Amino acid sequence: MIHKISHTSDYPSPRITIAGCGVLGKGIATGLLASPLNLDPSKISLTVRREQHARCLREEFPGLAVTLDHGDPVLWPAEATDDDEAGHFFFIVTKPQHVQLVCADISPHIQASRTPPVVITLCPGITIAQLQDWLPTGTPIVRSMPNTPVMVCQGATGLFPSPLVSPGQLSILTRMFEAISPSVVTLAHEDQLNVVAAISGSAPAYFYRLMDHMVATGISLGLPESLARDLITQSCIGSGAFAREIPSVSLAQLRNDVCVPGGSTEKAMNVLDAHGWQRGVKEAITASLTANRSMGQGTTGRSR
Numbered sequence: 104m105i106h107k108i109s110h111t112s113d114y115p116s117p118r119i120t121i122a123g124c125g126v127l128g129k130g131i132a133t134g135l136l137a138s139p140l141n142l143d144p145s146k147i148s149l150t151v152r153r154e155q156h157a158r159c160l161r162e163e164f165p166g167l168a169v170t171l172d173h174g175d176p177v178l179w180p181a182e183a184t185d186d187d188e189a190g191h192f193f194f195i196v197t198k199p200q201h202v203q204l205v206c207a208d209i210s211p212h213i214q215a216s217r218t219p220p221v222v223i224t225l226c227p228g229i230t231i232a233q234l235q236d237w238l239p240t241g242t243p244i245v246r247s248m249p250n251t252p253v254m255v256c257q258g259a260t261g262l263f264p265s266p267l268v269s270p271g272q273l274s275i276l277t278r279m280f281e282a283i284s285p286s287v288v289t290l291a292h293e294d295q296l297n298v299v300a301a302i303s304g305s306a307p308a309y310f311y312r313l314m315d316h317m318v319a320t321g322i323s324l325g326l327p328e329s330l331a332r333d334l335i336t337q338s339c340i341g342s343g344a345f346a347r348e349i350p351s352v353s354l355a356q357l358r359n360d361v362c363v364p365g366g367s368t369e370k371a372m373n374v375l376d377a378h379g380w381q382r383g384v385k386e387a388i389t390a391s392l393t394a395n396r397s398m399g400q401g402t403t404g405r406s407r
């Protein structure tokens with residue numbers, strides 16, 4: 104069953120910065136604004152690198168502050184307000200190679216803050232140890248890995264907090280993610296986040312590739328494009344919703360329920376197996392995992 108947060112009255116209103124607001128950052132901003140958390144847009148800020156990009160974001164998100172400057176006072180208000188109670192959640196959503204630069208930009212402002220923000224990264228490969236090196240001592244850090252369906256509040260997210268994140272901070276952040284991501288898991292080991300990136304972080308691309316091939320084949324066999332896309336999209340949504348509704352039934356059983364022995368679906372599955380798609384999926388995810396693990400290795404910390 105897909106769940107969404109329905110009670111928002113007890114949710115404190117945190118300050119939120121999304122630094123590096125590209126595809127995923129925009130997805131998070133869009134999802135948070137559409138979520139039932141009732142966040143105050145005036146407390147959400149976005150940063151990017153290019154002025155042209157900032158202009159587009161200002162048009163797309165008229166109520167939000169957009170800046171190129173990580174020292175902009177809009178991100179670090181001097182006066183304490185009631186919102187400070189809920190804290191500041193600073194998301195870094197740049198590509199991994201730019202994370203260290205953003206950390207350098209914000210470090211003096213974190214040091215000058217009464218309470219340091221919780222810094223959340225969404226980048227595979229960049230470790231908590233690297234982030235601790237790049238940020239002032241004592242900064243609470245969370246590594247996270249959502250996926251693009253957060254834009255329509257249907258994401259899937261893994262979290263790995265550093266020990267300095269308080270239970271209260273983790274609770275506020277988890278509820279924020281839950282509002283845009285019905286599945287939020289807190290991981291026991293940091294490297295599992297790289298596995299989450301390879302599985303659910305990339306999953307939309309895997310599904311879209313499969314859907315694209317299915318739609319194209321439907322078109323080549325005589326169906327109109329819009330009709331084929333509609334049928335395949337709904338089949339994807341429906342299959343996921345059904346699997347989620349009955350977690351006690353294995354995915355193999357759900358598949359077998361469609362594959363009547365000797366029937367057409369079984370024949371189709373045999374063709375896919377003969378083409379080695381199980382091995383292909385495993386090798387693809389493994390390749391993604393290897394890339395995720397190595398992503399932070401090109402960037403160096405101060406001492407590690």
Ligand SMILES: NC(=O)c1ccc[n+]([C@@H]2O[C@H](COP(=O)([O-])OP(=O)(O)OC[C@H]3O[C@@H](n4cnc5c(N)ncnc54)[C@H](OP(=O)(O)O)[C@@H]3O)[C@@H](O)[C@H]2O)c1
Pocket residue numbers: 122123124125126127128150151152153154156157196197198199201204205225226227248249250251304305
């Ligand atoms: N896309 C996904 O499905 C997905 C899923 C899970 C995780 N992730 C992770 O999320 C991160 C972002 O991915 P993405 O697809 O959103 O990338 P993206 O579209 O390229 O967005 C990155 C943004 O970072 C901005 N940026 C770069 N350096 C900056 C700086 N110094 N200060 C401020 N902004 C800066 C860029 O701004 P300009 O455009 O102005 O240069 C760009 O808009 C990556 O680490 C990726 O691995 C992505």
